[in-house]
Amino acid sequence: MSSIIVGTGIAIPDNVVSNHDLSRIMDTTDEWITTRTGVKERRFVDPGTGSSDLAAEAVLAALEDAGLEAGEVDALITATMTPDYVAPGISGLVQAKTGMRHIAAYDIRQQCSGFLYGLDLADALLSSGRAKTAVVVGAEVHGGFLPWSAASWNRVLGGSEDISEEDFARNTEHRAWSVLFGDGAGAMVLTAGGAEGEGLLGSSLHTDGEEFELIWVPGVGFKDRPYVTAAGVEADVHLPQMDGGGLFRKAVRLMPEAAQTVLASTGLELNDIDVVVAHQANDRILEGVRRQFGVGSEKVPSNIGSYGNTTAGTLPILYHELRQAGRVTGGTLVCFAAFGAGAHYGAAIYREPAAAE
Numbered sequence: 001m002s003s004i005i006v007g008t009g010i011a012i013p014d015n016v017v018s019n020h021d022l023s024r025i026m027d028t029t030d031e032w033i034t035t036r037t038g039v040k041e042r043r044f045v046d047p048g049t050g051s052s053d054l055a056a057e058a059v060l061a062a063l064e065d066a067g068l069e070a071g072e073v074d075a076l077i078t079a080t081m082t083p084d085y086v087a088p089g090i091s092g093l094v095q096a097k098t099g100m101r102h103i104a105a106y107d108i109r110q111q112c113s114g115f116l117y118g119l120d121l122a123d124a125l126l127s128s129g130r131a132k133t134a135v136v137v138g139a140e141v142h143g144g145f146l147p148w149s150a151a152s153w154n155r156v157l158g159g160s161e162d163i164s165e166e167d168f169a170r171n172t173e174h175r176a177w178s179v180l181f182g183d184g185a186g187a188m189v190l191t192a193g194g195a196e197g198e199g200l201l202g203s204s205l206h207t208d209g210e211e212f213e214l215i216w217v218p219g220v221g222f223k224d225r226p227y228v229t230a231a232g233v234e235a236d237v238h239l240p241q242m243d244g245g246g247l248f249r250k251a252v253r254l255m256p257e258a259a260q261t262v263l264a265s266t267g268l269e270l271n272d273i274d275v276v277v278a279h280q281a282n283d284r285i286l287e288g289v290r291r292q293f294g295v296g297s298e299k300v301p302s303n304i305g306s307y308g309n310t311t312a313g314t315l316p317i318l319y320h321e322l323r324q325a326g327r328v329t330g331g332t333l334v335c336f337a338a339f340g341a342g343a344h345y346g347a348a349i350y351r352e353p354a355a356a357e
């Protein structure tokens, strides 16, 4: 018996910020962002909404899709790099907000690869018999990372008030990474019910800790005493630091490499894959993956134009949309692939079960 996905759901915030909106608060253009990243717009929650709220919404939608009650879930795995609080993680909040029993709830911190790692953990729990029904959810609210003042937020969301020159300069200083991200969540419900050759057929997960600083947030962290200081915040240690070129080169090479490794381990070939659900960090990275595989965007699709990079949310959101659009149906062979901070990366192969007669 293998692990099969029996329900999916997503949570997408209402506040839409286009590239044009961003150009009202920093020196950027729709043309620059579109050609370098493929992002056209991204979504943001209102302040006060946490990744646990988006996660709970996505989980409840996925449970409804599966025709299951929260009380039937045996294991919950949440993945986020933007938790509501420094500690504890969001899994307990999601367990309580969705009305699950006092089951084991895990917090995964693998950033862009968080959902993939969660899927693998769910498969381990299901195939070992330790759970019968598992839920995996990836959720992010990146708005809290953004170095924008209240006036900048007001203007980017459509307000007519101008912002100060200092705000404009600060937003421009951080433009290389801030234009990439958006908020969103996606969830999957899995059960151990797949027939031979169906469901999760294999995965290949990796970590290269030498690349820890490709993208990271140096503060606030507990090797400092106290772990948060006004001086640290003044020095922007709480904002992400990113080596964009380094990330780009690694992601383009390592996602296809992991996919080839898991294909070899499952006795399948690249030609067998119907669709690659790859982490949505940048459409140019996806272009590189397509080139490596010698395929087009129908095989390595992208929805980054609508959401930007939602970190742990990208895989389940894209998979849900492909399922809704009928691009993933009975028998479809899917390759999930991700690369991100850590540096954690990997791939998994999944065969959608044949539709019930």
Ligand code: ACO
Residues within 6 Å of the ligand: 027, 028, 029, 032, 033, 036, 037, 112, 175, 176, 177, 179, 180, 215, 242, 243, 244, 245, 247, 248, 251, 280, 281, 282, 309, 339, 340, 341
């Ligand atoms: N608008 C306008 N100009 C900009 C912007 C912006 N938003 N951001 C940077 N620029 C400018 C730079 O200041 C620079 O100007 P200069 O030549 O006058 O100095 C110029 O554009 C070129 O900057 P580069 O950094 O060389 O641009 P590049 O072509 O490398 O693109 C980018 C940068 C888009 C970040 C690219 O490196 C990238 O996508 N890397 C991957 C990063 C990523 O995906 N991170 C996501 C998180 S990690 C993950 O999910 C895998």
